[in-house]
Amino acid sequence: xxxxxxxxxxxxxxxxxxxxxxxxxxxxxxxxxxxxxxxxxxxxxxxxxxxxxxxxxxxxxxxxxxxxxxxxxxxxxxxxxxxxxxxxxxxxxxxxxxxxxxxxxxxxxxxxxxxxxxxxxxxxxxxxxxxxxxxxxxxxxxxxxxxxxxxxxxxxxxxxxxxxxxxxxxxxxxxxxxxxxxxxxxxxxxxxxxxxxxxxxxxxxxxxxxxxxxxxxxx
Numbered sequence: 001x002x003x004x005x006x007x008x009x010x011x012x013x014x015x016x017x018x019x020x021x022x023x024x025x026x027x028x029x030x031x032x033x034x035x036x037x038x039x040x041x042x043x044x045x046x047x048x049x050x051x052x053x054x055x056x057x058x059x060x061x062x063x064x065x066x067x068x069x070x071x072x073x074x075x076x077x078x079x080x081x082x083x084x085x086x087x088x089x090x091x092x093x094x095x096x097x098x099x100x101x102x103x104x105x106x107x108x109x110x111x112x113x114x115x116x117x118x119x120x121x122x123x124x125x126x127x128x129x130x131x132x133x134x135x136x137x138x139x140x141x142x143x144x145x146x147x148x149x150x151x152x153x154x155x156x157x158x159x160x161x162x163x164x165x166x167x168x169x170x171x172x173x174x175x176x177x178x179x180x181x182x183x184x185x186x187x188x189x190x191x192x193x194x195x196x197x198x199x200x201x202x203x204x205x206x207x208x209x210x211x212x213x214x215x216x217x218x219x
Contacts, residue, residue: 001157001158001159001161001162002106002156002157002158002162003104003105003106003158003162003163004105004106004107004108004133004152004153004156004158004162004163004164005100005105005106005107005108005163005164005166005215006107006108006109006110006133006135006148006149006152006163006164006165006166006181007097007107007108007109007110007166007167008046008109008110008111008165008166008167008168008169008172008189009109009111009113009118009121010045010046010087010111010112010113010168010189010190011045011046011167011168011169011186011188011189011190011191012090012166012167012168012172012186012189013089013090013093013109013121013127014087014088014089014090014121014125015087015088015090016045016085016087016121017041017042017045017190018086019076019079019080019084019085019086019087020041020045020076021038021041021042022075022079022084023072023075023076023079024036024041024052024056024072025041026071026072026075027053027068027069027071027072027075028056028057028068030071030075031064031067031068031071033057033068036056040056041056042190043190043191044056045112045169045189045190046111046112046143046167046168046169046171046172046190047112047142047143047171048112048137048141048142048143049069049072049073049112049137050065050066050068050069050142051142052069052112053065053068053069053072073114076117080120087121087124089125090188090208091207091208092207092208092209093208094125094127095208095209096208096209096211096212097127097130099212100211100212100215101130103212103216105215106132106133106156106158107130107131107132108131108132108133108134108135108152108155108156109122109131109133109134109135109136110135110143110148110149110152110165110172110175111135111136111137112136112137112142112143113136113137114136114137114138115134115136115138115139117136118134118136122134132155132156133151133152133155133156135147135148135149135151135152136148139151142171143169143171143172143174143175144170144171144172144173144174144175144178145175145178146175146178146179148175149163149165149175149176149178149179149181150179153179153181160179160180160181161180162218163179163181163182164176164181164182164183164184164215164218165179165181165182165183165184166184166185166186166205166211166215167183167184167185167186167189168185168186168187168188168189168190168191168196169189169190169191169195169196170191170195170196170198170199171199172185173185173196173199173200173201174199174200176200177199177200182202182215182218183199183200183201183202184201184202184203184204184205184211184214184215185197185199185201185203185204185205186204186205186208186211187204187205187206188206188207188208193206203217
């Protein structure tokens with residue numbers, strides 16, 4: 001079977017916390033609600049938008065969560081149009097992707113972003129052609145449900161024993177374990193290394209330069 005390395009996006013490939021937190025704040029204040037703290041907002045990065053809103057506003061109804069999610073998306077798009085949606089790549093990510101590609105790994109993305117949001121990030125950084133499978137919240141249940149990884153493996157002709165999920169949140173690690181894949185945490189994102197290990201991470205990288213060795217160490 002093919003070997004597949006699937007990356008999360010926010011907090012793993014790119015640092016998008018600023019624009020995500022600002023969009024959450026605009027959504028909440030736009031609905032007359034007190035905005036969550038930045039720490040609370042960072043904690044839900046990785047979930048699909050509506051589920052994230054349900055976590056941040058647990059007393060709200062499903063309809064309110066949907067409305068918050070819609071306003072969040074509108075706010076994010078507005079910030080992007082104003083040139084205020086800075087989503088820089090983390091140091092060493094391009095080299096890690098190129099190194100895995102050169103070693104024969106197929107590459108994918110599984111993210112809570114929409115198709116449009118992920119496409120914008122990958123095009124901006126010239127990475128779109130690197131990935132053979134792109135899985136987003138538009139077509140799947142929210143992480144940690146393993147649906148994204150199931151489809152990624154089907155697309156790539158890989159299996160759980162030859163697939164690694166690389167991500168910065170406990171949701172990524174739990175998704176990997178649910179799919180039977182190797183779970184590689186990254187410590188530069190939005191959940192701590194301890195949280196990643198508690199969620200089942202097989203290894204945690206402190207810098208992108210460590211990723212190739214950790215992924216190739218798969219049994």
